[in-house]
Amino acid sequence: MPRSASRSVVVDLIAVLAAVTGGEPRVMTVEHGSALPSGPFELAHRSLQHGLRDWVEQRTHHPLGYLEQLYTFADKDRAGAESAARTISISYLGLAREQAAAAGAAEWHGWYEYFPWEDHRDGPPPVIAGTLAPALAAWAESAPSAAERSHRRQRAAISFGLDGATWNEELTLQRYELLYEAGIVAERLRREGREEAAGAGRAMIADHRRILATAIARLRAKIKYRPVVFELMPPTFTLLQLQRCVEAIAGRTLHKQNFRRLMEQQELVEEAGGATTETLGRPAKLFRFRHAVVEERAFAGTKLPLARS
Amino acid sequence: MPRSASRSVVVDLIAVLAAVTGGEPRVMTVEHGSALPSGPFELAHRSLQHGLRDWVEQRTHHPLGYLEQLYTFADKDRAGAESAARTISISYLGLAREQAAAAGAAEWHGWYEYFPWEDHRDGPPPVIAGTLAPALAAWAESAPSAAERSHRRQRAAISFGLDGATWNEELTLQRYELLYEAGIVAERLRREGREEAAGAGRAMIADHRRILATAIARLRAKIKYRPVVFELMPPTFTLLQLQRCVEAIAGRTLHKQNFRRLMEQQELVEEAGGATTETLGRPAKLFRFRHAVVEERAFAGTKLPLARS
DNA sequence: CACCATATGCTCAAACTGAGTATAGACGAT
DNA sequence: ATCGTCTATACTCAGTTTGAGCATATGGTG
Secondary structure (H helix, E strand, C coil): CCCCCCCCEEEEEEEEEEEEECCEEEEEEECCCCECCEEECCCCCCCHHHHHHHHHHHHHCCCCCEEEEEEEECCCCCCHHHCCCEEEEEEEEEECCHHHHHCCCCEEEEHHHCCHHHCCECECCHHHHHHHHHHHHHHHHCCCCHHHHHHHHHHHHHHHCCCCCCCCHHHHHHHHHHHHHCCCCHHHHHHCCCCCCCCCCCCCCCCHHHHHHHHHHHHHHHCCCCCCHHHHCCCEECHHHHHHHHHHHHCCCECHHHHHHHHHHCCCEEEEEEECCCCCCCCCEEEEECHHHHHHCCCCCCCCCECCC | CCCCCCCCEEEEEEEEEEEEECCEEEEEEECCCCECCEEECCCCCCCHHHHHHHHHHHHHCCCCCEEEEEEEECCCCCCCCCCCCEEEEEEEEEECCHHHHHCCCCEEEEHHHCCHHHCCECECCHHHHHHHHHHHHHHHHCCCCHHHHHHHHHHHHHHHCCCCCCCCHHHHHHHHHHHHHCCCCHHHHHHCCCCCCCCCCCCCCCCHHHHHHHHHHHHHHHCCCCCCHHHHCCCEECHHHHHHHHHHHHCCCECHHHHHHHHHHCCCEEEEEEECCCCCCCCCEEEEECHHHHHHCCCCCCCCCECCC
């Protein structure tokens, strides 16, 4: 593998900016919700991270709390027939607070518009049993061999929690890719010049919806072992607001008492004094995030059965 | 952020190929251990992943079990003074089996050569107390303000498990970056034209050691919630061999009985029949990985306190 | 002032985890 | 032949964590 320069490659950045407002997770879009914000890779910036941060903060007029690299997409056929040149897209996931999301002329769209099957907060959404499950079943049956049919059925069942399998909210990307492979989402049909299907969520240009699926999957996984939720919250909040925010992202409901216990025993929050009066019922205490713990503790991932030293 | 093409960008791929042989984790290198294998981004391949896989398999003459994208590095000053053009490096982490690692003319180096402070299998390595801790303390004391001094001390203590803090094996990248910032690793000193320090591990060209640190951190985290160890094992193995492999990667020892229980209750392995005679003492049963479980189960990440539906 | 809605606290059993002790099977030395 | 050593495998147990219920506090509303 000799070292030689490969030119004529276009590099751009794509940002998935997420916020939770009014109990709904939203993503910043352009082109009336059909694309994620993107732009050329600027040579001027010291680092990718800095360039993107500057650009985002300029656009939202608010500091951006959290930013991490998501994935670099470079498959040959990802842009569809639209572009001839090879494009590499480096995507980032950013988290913004409520106020930031509300302000400015930026377009924010609820991310379940694009993935209606991902919101299980009120139980399994009807689109699964009504549209997706039958379409996936048809796709499975259309396989050439019996082995392949069985394999497809199993993949569909595991991804979508069918046939008694339990729903796993972290499989967002696998689910989207399965629907793409099965020809159920519009992006795939569009590629092949066919009619667009209804009921499989709102489409985006190129592979932007796949990038959004990647972001959702990453955030759903991350929220469980790093205290990133707080990047989405206002300075003070009630525990229920915090729980609602996690639920919005995870797309499922949590056990209230256990969620509280978890927050308290991890010492991630402290009372900020005061209480909300806006809500009905007994007023809830206000809390704030203990920034100190992030520094004090190195948030470990999961555990291995360690031996004592 | 108008759409416009940015040319004159060099894109290349860097592979971190890991294997565990003889209880030591190793990484494939070129240039006598001073660089990771890399090459230009080929436009011909259908996808990044495919291109890299072909190249690696050609080189090692063995199928590559696992391959995932690691990170895309694009900071302006990462290549040092050596290169004028802006380079983007897309790095991948691949796992190879023992045989693959042993065969061929490829150079494999133990990764603890580069990170001697990361191997805690025989307790905290002497290099920490002997070299790193004093150097970090000096660096902390050299800070201009008291607040900064205290902050530096805390960072060092948490990263390296000093002052009673517990060692967290997943912080490999943070530790390397801290040592870089403190001017303790050779890469930093080299940049500034100073003498190279001894005892802080073997250096690599450009930012290759940082990329290796990223790979180690990722693998250490991943091994806990995805069954990727098996990609490093031969077809059949004893449970102790499996444990030694995990220990080699994690850089710490595990509790034997609990490790076994974990393996068995997760049904990740099944008896392959037969036993090893090579070892002293009672022969150990041979096991094989149950590939089926990967398909059957969607390996969830960590847990949230879910409510029943 | 009863009632409603939400917040917060308490309890308990099932599951999981860390870690110890005991037994089994092969080999070599006495 | 037997004993000791070494490793593998099995059993046990207490402390902790988790899932989930019930109970009580505290405000507003009719």
